Amino acid sequence: MSERQASVQTLTLGCSKNRVDTEHILSLLEGRYEILPEDIPAACDIFLLNTCGFIGDAKEESIAAIFEAVERKKRGEIGKIVVFGCLSQRYADQMPDLIPEVDAWFGAVDYGPLAEYLGVPAVNVMTGRRLTTPSHYAYLKISEGCDRRCSYCAIPFIRGRHRSVPIEDLVCEAELLAKKGVRELIVIAQDTTYYGLDLYRKRALAELLQRLSMVDGIEWIRIHYSYPADFPEDVLEQMADNPKVCRYMDIPLQHISDKILSMMHRNVDGAWTRALIGRMRERVPGVVLRTTMIVGHPGEGRKEFRELLDFVSEARFERLGAFRYSEEEGTYDAENFKDSVRESTKQRRLDELMTLQRGISLEFNRSRVGSETKAIVDGYSDGMLVCRSEFESPEVDGEIFVDCKGLAEPESLVGKFIRIRITQADEYDLKAEIVSLQ
Numbered sequence: 014m015s016e017r018q019a020s021v022q023t024l025t026l027g028c029s030k031n032r033v034d035t036e037h038i039l040s041l042l043e044g045r046y047e048i049l050p051e052d053i054p055a056a057c058d059i060f061l062l063n064t065c066g067f068i069g070d071a072k073e074e075s076i077a078a079i080f081e082a083v084e085r086k087k088r089g090e091i092g093k094i095v096v097f098g099c100l101s102q103r104y105a106d107q108m109p110d111l112i113p114e115v116d117a118w119f120g121a122v123d124y125g126p127l128a129e130y131l132g133v134p135a136v137n138v139m140t141g142r143r144l145t146t147p148s149h150y151a152y153l154k155i156s157e158g159c160d161r162r163c164s165y166c167a168i169p170f171i172r173g174r175h176r177s178v179p180i181e182d183l184v185c186e187a188e189l190l191a192k193k194g195v196r197e198l199i200v201i202a203q204d205t206t207y208y209g210l211d212l213y214r215k216r217a218l219a220e221l222l223q224r225l226s227m228v229d230g231i232e233w234i235r236i237h238y239s240y241p242a243d244f245p246e247d248v249l250e251q252m253a254d255n256p257k258v259c260r261y262m263d264i265p266l267q268h269i270s271d272k273i274l275s276m277m278h279r280n281v282d283g284a285w286t287r288a289l290i291g292r293m294r295e296r297v298p299g300v301v302l303r304t305t306m307i308v309g310h311p312g313e314g315r316k317e318f319r320e321l322l323d324f325v326s327e328a329r330f331e332r333l334g335a336f337r338y339s340e341e342e343g344t345y346d347a348e349n350f351k352d353s354v355r356e357s358t359k360q361r362r363l364d365e366l367m368t369l370q371r372g373i374s375l376e377f378n379r380s381r382v383g384s385e386t387k388a389i390v391d392g393y394s395d396g397m398l399v400c401r402s403e404f405e406s407p408e409v410d411g412e413i414f415v416d417c418k419g420l421a422e423p424e425s426l427v428g429k430f431i432r433i434r435i436t437q438a439d440e441y442d443l444k445a446e447i448v449s450l451q
Contacts, residue, residue, distance in 0.1 A: 019058040019092075021131075022049040024082075025145065026075050027065025029201050029237070029408070031098055032145060033154040035063045037124065040141030041133045051145055054085070058092040059131070064100035066171060068339040075100045083114040095119070097127055099171050121172055142190060147391060149428035150197035150407060151190045155183055155221065159203040161240065163267075164278045164345040165310065165338065168203055175204070177212045184224050191230030194428060197389060198231055199406065204240040206248070219247035226257040232430065233389070235406055237263040241289055242280040249296045259403040260297055263332075265305040269324035270317040273310055278345065283324070290328055301404040303332035308366060309359030310338045311350035318362050325369055331377045332410055333370045337363055371440045378411075378438035385434045385448055388413055390426045398423060400433065400445070411441035426450070 021042055025035045038061070039048060049055050060082050064075035075098075085091045093116040101108055102120035109118055119127045128135035144151055158173040159166075187198060200222070202208060209217025218236075225234055234257050236248070241264055251258045268274055271282045281289075293300055306321065325333065337359040340352040388400040391407065398415040405411060415433055417423040430451045437444035 018045070018047045020047040020049055020056075021059045021061060022055055022057040023051050023061040023063065023145070024078060025051065025063040026078060027063070027067065027071055027099065029152045029199065030154055030203070031063050031065060033142075033152050033201070034098070034121070035061070036142045036145055036151075038127065039143035039145070041128050041135060042131065043143055045133055046131075048143065054090075056090045060085075060091045060094050062094065062096045062098075064096060064098035066098070066100035066103040067167065068336065068341065070336075070339070072100060079112055079115065083112065086114060093117070095127070095130070097121070103167065103171050142186070142193075144190075144193065144195075146407070147428065148194045149389065149391075150199065151193075151195045152201050153183060153187060153190075153198045153225075154178070154201050155205060155208050155218075156202040160207065161204060161280075162278055162345065164276060164349075165307065165341065167341045167344055170343060172203065175207055175211060177208050177210070177217075179212060180209075180217065180221055180224055183221060184228065187225050187228045187231060191228050194230075196231065196428065196430070197233040197235065198225060199235045199237060200225075201237045204238060205236055206239045206243070206245055216243075216245040218245055219251050222248065222251045222255065222258050226251075226255050232257060233259050233403060235259045235261055235403075237406070239264045241266060241286055244289055246292070246296075249293060252297045252300065260300045261303070261404055261406065262293065262297075262300060263303040263406070267305065267307045268310065268313075268317075268321060270313070270320045273313055273317050276312050276346075276350070277307075277310065283320075287324075287328075301331040302328075303334075303406070303409070304330050306333065306335040306366065307338050308335055308362040309354040309356075311346060311353050313338075313354060313362075322366065322369060325366065325373070329373055329377070330370070331374065331404070333366075333373075334409070335363055335366050335370075374411075375438070375440045378440070378443055381435045381443065382438050383435065385432060387430055387451070388415075388433050388445070389430050390428065393417075393424045393427055398426060398431075400431070402433075411443065413443045413445050415445045415447060417447065420447070 023035050025032050049057055065071040082094045095117045096115050097119035099121050101118045117130055125135045156177045158175045159169050160175040269283045340347050386402045388402045390398050390400050392399040398417050400413040400415055432448040433445040434448050435443050435445050
């Protein structure tokens with residue numbers, strides 16, 4: 014009788030960049046461990062927890078998840094707890110003493126030591142992937158770390174300096190993903206527009222997009238996490254002219270007030286930001302823009318917050334998320350500014366901003382009623398196909414629900430493209446009908 018394989022279950026917290034790290038690690042374990050699904054807690058020999066340490070809420074979520082794993086270990090549901098990622102990287106000297114029940118701690122980029130602990134060789138770790146997303150889309154992390162020095166951000170001293178992945182390696186990874194059935198690539202990094210400066214002495218995101226679009230099987234390429242300063246405008250040419258590059262841009266702006274942008278060390282001012290948004294809309298007709306804003310940064314008074322509201326009303330971002338400022342130890346803000354805005358004020362401003370955005374989002378969605386579009390089918394549930402167009406990114410945006418009553422084997426459409434007509438809209442989600450099965 015053959016020896017039973019040890020079982021591994023993962024839990025990934027934080028951003029999609031962490032998810033890619035987990036998928037690289039899981040690729041090393043294939044064939045050597047029984048890999049259990051992530052979405053349903055199950056008894057396992059090893060529990061791998063990939064943590065986030067970016068802001069206060071994320072740290073609290075990660076710590077809560079560790080303590081929950083400890084309780085499961087005490088009940089005999091988990092053999093060993095292994096924690097890695099940003100939280101353990103950031104607090105490597107403190108966490109082992111604080112939570113001794115964890116069997117091993119690794120940092121955010123410790124592929125080699127983690128692989129050694131698990132008893133597997135760290136071979137081809139940067140291109141091997143075991144997807145934890147639906148099989149038709151995948152995140153493609155094009156660089157690690159960040160050379161920006163935003164005053165509030167801890168990422169540079171958690172993840173280190175910016176390091177681009179060579180174009181050839183990314184094309185190879187994309188080809189492997191396409192062979193697995195991936196049809197949509199979501200390009201991510203701490204700052205995607207910085208890509209290539211370290212390797213090629215120029216910003217090479219547009220060249221990368223062109224090369225990725227030549228990969229057979231890839232039909233959509235979506236860009237996330239683009240920094241506004243020194244934005245490479247040849248990327249806009251790709252968005253406008255390359256049919257595989259979605260007319261969708263995730264560009265975290267964080268604020269519009271000159272005072273706050275200067276304090277944040279964002280290297281842009283309000284006029285630059287407004288001009289960039291204008292050029293994006295002019296050069297890529299119909300582009301959908303997603304951004305994030307921070308409310309309650311030190312120095313943000315009523316005047317600066319009102320300026321932010323006015324800008325959001327003016328810019329009409331189709332997608333917008335926001336979060337309250339969180340003072341992070343070790344950052345420039347923590348060492349130089351007092352966290353001067355009350356938490357209750359931060360929450361009130363966040364609520365006011367998101368109330369404004371809900372109206373803008375509803376207006377945009379209603380403008381789409383009656384239009385036809387290509388959509389990818391993410392899932393099937395309760396008689397509905399759950400879809401997205403090029404204007405919705407998975408996990409962060411709304412969805413399009415398509416009634417497929419009378420359609421034979423609708424489950425077989427998951428992962429495929431169809432053509433739909435938008436029929437109804439609310440603040441976040443849409444309803445549609447099938448025009449044709451592509």
